[in-house]
Amino acid sequence: MGRLNDQVVNWTQVHDCYGDIDRVPVLLERVELEDDAEAWEELGYRLILEDDLVFSAGFAAVPRLVRLAWKSARARRLAGAILRRAAGHHGCDDLLADCDDAIAEFRKLLDRHLQSRPTDYLATFLDTLAAKEEYHWSAVLGDFTDDFYHLACPHCAVEVTIAIGHHGRYSAIRDWHLGDVNRRSLRPAPPETLSGTGRWMHETAVRGGHEALAGGIAHLFGKAECPRCTSVFNIADEYTSANRPVSR
Ligand SMILES: [Zn+2]
Numbered sequence: 675m676g677r678l679n680d681q682v683v684n685w686t687q688v689h690d691c692y693g694d695i696d697r698v699p700v701l702l703e704r705v706e707l708e709d710d711a712e713a714w715e716e717l718g719y720r721l722i723l724e725d726d727l728v729f730s731a732g733f734a735a736v737p738r739l740v741r742l743a744w745k746s747a748r749a750r751r752l753a754g755a756i757l758r759r760a761a762g763h764h765g766c767d768d769l770l771a772d773c774d775d776a777i778a779e780f781r782k783l784l785d786r787h788l789q790s791r792p793t794d795y796l797a798t799f800l801d802t803l804a805a806k807e808e809y810h811w812s813a814v815l816g817d818f819t820d821d822f823y824h825l826a827c828p829h830c831a832v833e834v835t836i837a838i839g840h841h842g843r844y845s846a847i848r849d850w851h852l853g854d855v856n857r858r859s860l861r862p863a864p865p866e867t868l869s870g871t872g873r874w875m876h877e878t879a880v881r882g883g884h885e886a887l888a889g890g891i892a893h894l895f896g897k898a899e900c901p902r903c904t905s906v907f908n909i910a911d912e913y914t915s916a917n918r919p920v921s922r
Pocket of ligand 1: 905
């Protein structure tokens with residue numbers, strides 16, 4: 675295991691969600707000694723506020739959580755939860771940059787966990803996307819049983835609903851009374867044409883035997899036809915450009 679860079683953290687300068695500076699280091703020491711459920715629970719709500727915001731202590735804790743995560747599922751889930759929120763406005767860019775080595779280590783750990791075919795496969799998949807700084811896909815990707823994406827046609831700007839699920843894989847115009855009308859079948863990307871994040875996502879899902887996930891990804895990174903102007907566009911590109919979070 676590579677050396678992690680937590681020795682640079684000055685715990686007197688990082689705050690948790692309650693504005694405290696002294697509890698998180700104590701709690702980390704407790705969970706490092708033993709798997710203390712009470713300490714894990716307090717760490718959870720001190721590092722992530724109401725399941726949404728993350729504060730400086732969260733990023734400062736990442737290297738130690740990652741080191742623990744090799745043997746602790748709680749540590750793995752908490753580190754993943756912090757990283758999933760790293761795209762928000764937290765003002766902790768320096769601390770996050772200090773986590774680079776730990777995050778690289780975390781990616782290896784998550785990949786090994788994915789290869790064990792875990793029951794929390796999708797959550798681990800989403801954590802991995804966050805650890806790859808693909809916060810956008812980490813935040814919106816579902817399991818493709820009943821997923822909808824809304825975007826504007828790049829040519830005529832009409833709002834197009836993209837459905838990828840058991841109910842069908844199509845582009846449509848959503849009508850409040852009639853449902854999804856004027857449906858057009860999506861055109862999935864042939865796997866060999868995928869690149870970048872789409873390729874990684876598809877290959878990883880195939881490797882894990884998650885055919886529905888792999889199929890959904892091929893459609894998400896494929897093409898759709900606009901039901902109004904019939905122009906054809908790349909779904910992932912349009913959805914990403916419309917919804918990309920403010921980068922850090
Ligand atoms: Zn159009």
